[in-house]
Each structure stands twice: as structure tokens, then as C-alpha cells.
Amino acid sequence: MYQLLKQIAKTGIKTEEAPLADETLRVLQQRLQEGILKHLGRALAIRHVDAGSCNGCELEIHATNSPYYNLERLGIKFVASPRHADMLLVTGPVSRHMETALKRTYEATPDPKLVVAIGDCGCDGGIFGESYASCGRVANVIPVDVAVPGCPPTPLAIMQGILAAIKSQS
Amino acid sequence: MAFEELGINAAPLPGAMPAFHARIDASELHAMCEKARSQKARLVTLWGSDETTRGGGYALHLALAFPSGLLWLSVPLDRGHPHYPGIANIYPSADRMQRAAYDLVGIHAQENPDHRKWLRHGAWPGGVFPLRKDFDIANCFPPAEDHYPFIKVEGEGVHEIPVGPVHAGTIEPGHFRFTVVGEKILRLEERFGYKHKGIEKRFETMTLEEGARLAGRISGDSTVAYAWAYAMAVEGATGGTEPPRRALALRGILLELERVANHLGDIGYLGNDVALSFGFFQFWRLKEDLLRLNSQLFGHRYLMDMIVPGGVARDLSKREADLLLDRLEKVRGEVATLKSIYDEHAGAQDRFIMTGQVLPELAEKMGLTGFAGRASGIRHDLRVDYSIPPYQQLKVQLASHTRGDVAARVSVRFDELAESIRLIQALVQQLPSGDIRVPLVDAVSGRCGVGWVEGWRGEILIALEAGENHRIHRCHAHDPSWQNWPALQHAVIGNIVPDFPLINKSFNLSYSGHDL
Ligand code: SF4
Numbered sequence: 001m002y003q004l005l006k007q008i009a010k011t012g013i014k015t016e017e018a019p020l021a022d023e024t025l026r027v028l029q030q031r032l033q034e035g036i037l038k039h040l041g042r043a044l045a046i047r048h049v050d051a052g053s054c055n056g057c058e059l060e061i062h063a064t065n066s067p068y069y070n071l072e073r074l075g076i077k078f079v080a081s082p083r084h085a086d087m088l089l090v091t092g093p094v095s096r097h098m099e100t101a102l103k104r105t106y107e108a109t110p111d112p113k114l115v116v117a118i119g120d121c122g123c124d125g126g127i128f129g130e131s132y133a134s135c136g137r138v139a140n141v142i143p144v145d146v147a148v149p150g151c152p153p154t155p156l157a158i159m160q161g162i163l164a165a166i167k168s169q170s
Numbered sequence: 171m172a173f174e175e176l177g178i179n180a181a182p183l184p185g186a187m188p189a190f191h192a193r194i195d196a197s198e199l200h201a202m203c204e205k206a207r208s209q210k211a212r213l214v215t216l217w218g219s220d221e222t223t224r225g226g227g228y229a230l231h232l233a234l235a236f237p238s239g240l241l242w243l244s245v246p247l248d249r250g251h252p253h254y255p256g257i258a259n260i261y262p263s264a265d266r267m268q269r270a271a272y273d274l275v276g277i278h279a280q281e282n283p284d285h286r287k288w289l290r291h292g293a294w295p296g297g298v299f300p301l302r303k304d305f306d307i308a309n310c311f312p313p314a315e316d317h318y319p320f321i322k323v324e325g326e327g328v329h330e331i332p333v334g335p336v337h338a339g340t341i342e343p344g345h346f347r348f349t350v351v352g353e354k355i356l357r358l359e360e361r362f363g364y365k366h367k368g369i370e371k372r373f374e375t376m377t378l379e380e381g382a383r384l385a386g387r388i389s390g391d392s393t394v395a396y397a398w399a400y401a402m403a404v405e406g407a408t409g410g411t412e413p414p415r416r417a418l419a420l421r422g423i424l425l426e427l428e429r430v431a432n433h434l435g436d437i438g439y440l441g442n443d444v445a446l447s448f449g450f451f452q453f454w455r456l457k458e459d460l461l462r463l464n465s466q467l468f469g470h471r472y473l474m475d476m477i478v479p480g481g482v483a484r485d486l487s488k489r490e491a492d493l494l495l496d497r498l499e500k501v502r503g504e505v506a507t508l509k510s511i512y513d514e515h516a517g518a519q520d521r522f523i524m525t526g527q528v529l530p531e532l533a534e535k536m537g538l539t540g541f542a543g544r545a546s547g548i549r550h551d552l553r554v555d556y557s558i559p560p561y562q563q564l565k566v567q568l569a570s571h572t573r574g575d576v577a578a579r580v581s582v583r584f585d586e587l588a589e590s591i592r593l594i595q596a597l598v599q600q601l602p603s604g605d606i607r608v609p610l611v612d613a614v615s616g617r618c619g620v621g622w623v624e625g626w627r628g629e630i631l632i633a634l635e636a637g638e639n640h641r642i643h644r645c646h647a648h649d650p651s652w653q654n655w656p657a658l659q660h661a662v663i664g665n666i667v668p669d670f671p672l673i674n675k676s677f678n679l680s681y682s683g684h685d686l
Contacts, residue, residue: 004448004511014455048340052365055682056390056472061340062435063461066454080338095367095685096293098343099313101335127384131307132300133293133368151474152390 014067018074019156021163028145030167032112040086040114040166044076047085047109051102051141052134053092057119057152061089064155076162082108087165089158090142093121093128094135106142114165117147118158126151175209175236176202185406186558188239189620196230196245196254203260211236212537212550213261214622215631215648216268218275220303221246224616228252228277231646232264233620233631239556240622242633247277256282263537263653274301274370289363289685291316300371301644307371323349323357331667335364339671342681346670353666358659365685373645374637378404378613379479381642385632386474388647389683394421394428395625396632396647396683397477403634403645404479406619408611415559415602417481422560422597423494424473424482426590429626430501431460431472433587436678440580441512443672444521452508456501463497481607491598502591509584522577526661526673529574536657539650540628542677545582546574552624564596576676586626613640627680628654649683 032040048061064071065078079085082105094102106115117138120126125136138144148161173180173190180190194202203213214233221229227249234241245254256279258265268279269288276299287296292314294300300307323330328351335343345361369388373381385400386393398421405411413421434457441449461471467490468476476483486494512518528538530547538546553566569585571578613636621632628650637643654677662673 003507003514007452007507007511008448011452011455049336050340050342050365052367053342053682054387054390055342055680056387056393056474058340058342059391059435059472063454063458066458067451068455068458078340082336092365093367095365096310096313097291097316097364097366098335100292101343101364105336127387128367128369128372131368131371132305132309132311133366133371151387152472154471 015070015073016068019160019163021167022157022160023164023167025146025148025161025164027139027147028143031145032114036112037166042075044087044162044166045079045085046076046087046089046162047079047082047105048089048091049102049105051090051092051098051138052095052128053119053121057091057121060152060155060158061091061118064158066155069155069159071159083110085109085113087114087116087162089116089118089162090138091118091122093125094138094141096133096135099135099141102141114146115142115144116161116165117144118161119153120149120151123147123149173241175211175238176205176241178202180241183242183406183618183620184410185619185621186402187620187622188556189242189406189622190239191242191244191618193244193246196247199245199257200255200260202243203257206234206236207260209236211241213263214240214629215633215646215652216264216271217633217646218271218277218301219635219644220275220301222249223303228275230254230271230277231633233633233648237555240620242618242620252276253278253280255280258282261537262535263656266656267652273299275299276302286319289366291318291363293366300368307368307375318361320347320359320361327351328356344681348667348670350667353668355662355665355667355670358662360655360659362655362681363685365682367686369647369686370645373642376642377640378407378610378636378642381645382478383475385647388686389649389680390472391432391680392428392625392627392630392649392683393472393474394424394477395623395630397475398425399621399623399630399632400634401477401479402621402623403619403632404610406621407617407634407636408613408619409617411480411608411611413481414605414608416604417606419560419597419601420482420486420606421477423486423594424468424476425623425625426594426597427460427464428473429590430587430594431457431464432626433583434460436675437512437580437583437587439675440522440576440672441518443675444518446515446518449508449512449518456504459497460501463494467494478607480610481605483607485606486598486601491601495595495598498591498594502588505584505587512580519577521669521672522580523575525576525669526665526676527573527575528657528661530572532660533574533657536660537653538657539653541569541582541586541626542579542654542657543628544568544570545578547572552622552629560597564593566593576672579676615643625650627651627678647683647686649680651679651681651684654679655684
């Protein structure tokens, strides 16, 4: 126990300053009202859906919870069910075998809801493109508010995308 | 030349790994596999191909690992009735691979106990085979229901818990069907294929060079291992393009960096899963430091696209090499401290020990591979078994354990982490001078190449056949998860449902690498 506490004390606080929203990642006009945004901005619940990624984007989503980025301190939390979520964070090209599951998850998420597509694959299908097995970009299957490019996008870029989605445009 | 072990003629394949190729008749397949099994040869992978554009029918291929090297067996199959005797009774891990080969190529394993589809859900109808040459990659079918008959277990107090494909955390999609009594797991049945995105078909639209980027995206957490295996296969298929020694050393550094990053992250998560969130924060701090260093030295946090056919894409300067040595020394020290905290943490050890056990005998039967195999007494590591450059002079230490539980997998991961740091340091210190890339020799259509690499999870194999004009005729990619997923079904039996995430994470298998 002593060693554990010593290690905590030695490590100190590693969390860095949070990035600002990146408005350029927005693909749809802000649909939510000011009042709702104000609430979401303080307590946003995200449900991640891997719709067919190579798992590279997941690595960076995990990293947003690491002590350096510490997404939770911004009031942004990953939740276990779409029914508890305000936002879906979707990775991958949407494989045809995940198309129904993604649509159902979207339907199960209560309104008002936001969708952020992650990675080159989420933005335009990436290297997998469209085929017998892949529907391509996320927007081909459900409406997307913000799309964050990168292969994979860095944790900072992912945070900038999430923040852009909950930022009021007015 | 004669391949003594099986008493057949096999042609040595050019390339870094000792590998041989032979053609056998379907009627010889069973006897050949029995003989291989009796000599403790492992089944690495099995796949199918369409040879109708070359005047043939279809073909079944398998790759077997012998102490002398890899044996790639091709079995030509009749165009009208492409079937062969299934080998799942000899190699149980063949079961799902045979079913996938049917879904994709339409070659049929007879006498297989399980004839359910595997990778196919509703994206294409039965009787249509995407990896056939007359199937157009853009061919889309209206989505259909996926009927999959799970095996039913009945009894008093028995009930089912279906989980997935969308899981509660940031996890890839797959379906787990638990049969439980109270909290105790009686049976687990897995169902995958959700992430199938047509990777192998996509390869066939690419040139040998273009394929490298795709190979690096089969399973993102193993991008280096796949890129290396792919590069090795292309180098073989182009008649033995030899990457410069400096490039090989850099490849070793990249692969070990990938191993270190993954073990750091997973060991952290394993702490988290047993309520030691201290472990998560500490190890993810170290992992993030390493990813940032990767980005600084190589321009990519996960080292994607660094290994290319013919060499590597980026060099390491003397100053950068020194920085790497310095940082790794610090990681080594920190990991040692954290390991002693994990070791002495009674709460964590209590959850780790005897949880999710795969005993050596079962591991051997199922063909468990990689670090999970080594934690269950399977003493194989490609870096040790076939010590080719750059591992030749490094005397890689094989980490192993025999208890096969979560604790054993954690222990092997810690050992491999430390060993990888030592290997990187040694490789950096002895970095040969010279070029980092050579041009590829032109590929001759029909030539085969094999890439076989010990990734952090286990052995990754790429089997490649060149087509006309430097294009890909067939590229089969194999992830070690194919062998290890079925073993997970056994590992959870008798455990409680809440321990499933812990057991699952201790293996951390790839869905994307499996579903292709
Ligand atoms: S964007 Fe890149 S990292 Fe993300 S899923 Fe696609 S290929 Fe993988």
C-alpha cells in the first residue's frame, strides 16, 4: 500500500488542458437548441458504436480516458446503453453486417441526439470503401453531425469533434 | 526437394522465413494431416482460392508449422464439386476456418460436424461466394435476416444471456451467448463476422505495393505485425527481394514497440477490471508517453505504414535513437515498480489466480497461440523458433507459464514487456548502417510468398499469390484470434459472468482481424 501511495504522489497530476471545439469538423447545421446544448455541455453521455473499424480508432477513444486527456473531467462520460446516451460516437466504415445494429442503436438513443463519426473510415469509408460487405461512411446509414478525419484521429482531435458537436453555432 | 517430415516433395519459397510449398491431392489430405499432427506440427491457417481464371477449379490451402519451417499445402479441387475431407477432427481449430472458406469461396468440407455459416450473415445470400473471381466487389444485395441456429442447452434453472453485437464498453462488435445457472457460466457460444468488410476481396483490386496500407489496417492494434508479414510475403512473391539489414533492425524495433504499447495498455485495463483503477491510470500514462514518442520519432502514434515492401518508410537518426534508449530505460524502471505493486496486491491477485483457466492439454488440442498459448505451456514464439534477422543474435527469451489462468497471462505479458524493451535497446545499439529500402523486383504471375510474424497477440500469417501486372491474385490474412477465440469458450466455463470481461481482456482478441 505504501508503495502504491508513493507512486501516486510521485506521478502527480498529468491531465493537460482540454482542447477547444473544432468547428470545421461539423457536417450538419447545429440542430439542437441553446438550452439543450447548455445542459449537454456539462454532462454529456456518449455511447460508442464500433460499426466495423479496424480497431485503430478504438485505441484512440480509449486514450481519451487516459490521465493526460481525462475526458470525464469535462463532464463527458461513456455509458453502457444507447438509452442513456446523448451522443453516438461511431467508428469504422459501416459493415453491412453492422448496418441493422447501428440503425437500431440510433433508434434506441433518445432525442435529442447527436452523432459524431470517427476516423477516415467513418468520414468516407476509408480504405475499405463501399462494397458487398461495407456500406462505406457512417452518414450513408444514419445522420452525422460531426465527422473527425484521421487514421486514426488523435485523442485531441476526437475531443475537438465531440466538443464541436455540443457547441452552439449561434 | 523432399520435405522429410511428410515424405513429400516441396519447393522452398523465397523469403526470410523458412517456408515450403507443395501440392497434394484431396485424397491424401487426411493421412497427411494425421501424420503432421503426430509430429506435433501446428495448423497455422486454412483458406480457399478460386483458380478458374487460370484454367483450374478451386483450391484449398493450409499452412502447417513444423520445426523446419512452414509448409504451405495446396489442394486442387474440382470445378463442379469443390469439396474435400474436413480436417477439424484432427485440428479442431480448422472448424471455423473451413466454414469461412465455404462462405467466401464455396469450397465444402465434408464430414465436418458443424455446417453452419460462419462469416456470412445477411450481406450476401448462401450459394453466392464473394471471393470467387466472377463476383464483383461492388455487388450489393438487399439486406437479409441473419438466421443462425445457436446450440440450445436445457435444464432446471438454466437460462441464456445474449450479449452483443453492440457491447457495453468501447469494444469491437461480436455476439456472446452465455448459458448460465445463477451466476455460473455453463457454456459460451460465440458468433462473429459482424465486422466483415471484404478485406480479402479488396486486396484483389490492388497492386502488390498498394496492399501494404490495407494489410496495416486488418487489425489496427497489430498494424506493424501485419505490415511486416505483408511486406515479407511480397518480398517472397517477387522472388526474394532482400530488405537492407538496417531496415530489418528497424522493423524489429517497430514490432517490439507495438508489443510494449499493447501490453502496457492491457495490463492497465486488467487492473481496472479488478477495481485497481490505479493500474489503469499508471499504465495508460506510460502507454501515452510511448505513443507520443512514436509520433515524434516515426510520425505515427501506432506506427502505421512504417513497414513497406522492400524496407521501411522512415529512418531513425542518432539523436532519435538516443532519445528512444533514454525513454525506454525510464519505462523499464516504472514497469518494474508497478509490477511489484500488482504482485503484492492481494485483491488483484485473488481475482487473477485460477480465473479463466486453459490447461496445457486443452491449449495443445485447440492450437492456442501467442502469449496466451505460452501462458498455457505452449512453448512457441516465432522469434525463438526460427530466429531470422534481426532476431538472430539477440537470443530472445521465451516467456512461459503453465497455469493458463488470467494471472499466468498477466505474468507472461509482464515478462514479454521487459524482454521487448531489452530487444529494442539491443537493436538500437547495434543498428547497422546503410539504406532503409530497396526497390521491388517485378513479380511473376503465380508466384507465392509467405509472411509470418510473431505479433504481440500471436502469429500473424499472410499468404500471397501474385497475379498479372504486379497485382494481387489472392491474399489471405490470418489472425491468431482464429485459434484463440474458440479457446476462450472453454476458458470461461465454471467462472462467474462478472469475470467474463476480465478473462476476455486477458486474451484481448481481435474481431476485425478475424472477421476480415
Ligand atoms: S480510420 Fe484508420 S484507424 Fe480508424 S478504423 Fe479506419 S483504418 Fe482503422
